[in-house]
Amino acid sequence: MNSLILIIIAYLLGSIPTGLWIGKIFYHKNIRELGSGNTGTTNTFRVLGKRAGTVTFLIDMLKGTLAVLLPIWFGTELSPLLIGFFAVLGHTFPIFAGFKGGKAVATSAGVLLGFTPIYCLFLLAIFTSVLFLTSMISFSSIAVSVIGLVTLFIFPAFHFILRDYDWLxxxxxxxxxxxxxxxxxxxxxRIKNQEESLVPFGLNLTHQKTKK
Known part of the structure; x- marks a missing residue:
């Protein structure tokens, strides 16, 4: 299949605003007008509840994984990882939602799951641990991104999980x-001001003052 077609499909796949559509169709709520106003997993959990939040997370993650698998199934000269990147761009700047999307966490995780599942599971373990310690999805997302940046350069040097350096x-x-x-x-x-929203579990070690 033509590489450009796969890129377009990946972008459109990523552009599906899962939380926004679930809220409007099943709950008759526009999550853009509630909570943080974001259409991603965290705000969906906050506004619509655990079931809607879980479904949103799984679908948003699946968007990234499917985008990575498309070039493997149909064949292209482009790297599956590059195709997956366009799904993340679609999720972040969705054409179906006025180019105002989520914060790229779930779809990025889906891309890594499809391309390098062991590394994805490593980062997921870090995310879960930080979430328990801080009770903040946002802080956990930032922390795992920073750790990801560091380990990209450290792990290949020791041939741990990431066996070799791959510039792409x-x-x-x-x-x-x-x-x-x-x-x-x-x-x-908000984290600096100790005003960030919390999940209803964990240790809240940074002592945020907002309600769980």
Whole structure:
């Protein structure tokens, strides 16, 4: 299949605003007008509840995984990872939602799951641990992005998980991490002011004052 067609399909796949559509169709709520106003997993959990949030996370992650698998199934000269990157761009800047999308965490995780599942599971373990310690999805997302940036350069040196240096992998995963960090700018301000939203579990070691 033509590489350009796969890129377009990946972008359109990523552009599906899962949380927004679930809210409008099943709950008759526009999550853009509630909570943080974001259409991603975290705000869906906050506004619509655990079931809707879980479904949103799984679908958003699946968008990234499917985008990576498309070139494997249909064949292309482009790297599956590059195709997956366009799904993340679609999720972040969705054509179906006025180019105002999520913060790229779930779809980026889906891309890594499809391309390098062991590394994805490593980062997921870090994310889960930080989430328990801080009770903040935002902080966990930022932390795992920073750790991802560091391990991209450290792990190949020791042939641990990432066996060798791959310039394209390093470039794209660095790009994903920087997108996630950039999309969490407002969260960083709230964390600094101890006003960030919390999940209803964990240790809240940074002593955020907002309600869970």
């Amino acid at each position: 992998f390093t470039l794209i995963v660095s790009g994903l991490a920087l997108i996630i960090i950039t999309r969490h700018r407002e969260n960083m301000v």
